[in-house]
Amino acid sequence: MIENKVLLLKTNCELEIVSIDINNVLKELQKLVGGLIEVYPKEDGKYLYIVDEEGICKSKEYNMLAKLIFDINIVGDLIVCDKKLLK
Known part of the structure; x- marks a missing residue:
């Protein structure tokens, strides 16, 4: 994944590559998830998985793509990015 690009997995099952x-960075990531960001606790060494910290409180929809592709159970949109983006 290129350093200034992220993969956005939307709840409507759309995938997007977005330039940041x-x-x-913080403002852009918050805009993409629609709220405060939280790093999902999945370690794979290279990537970060970022979600809306308050997705459940906001009654956001379940993200089926996140489950199918990364085996992550979340609500709201998911950002996948290189760890270097947040350093």
């Missing part, structure tokens, strides 16, 4: 402004 590396000078505004």
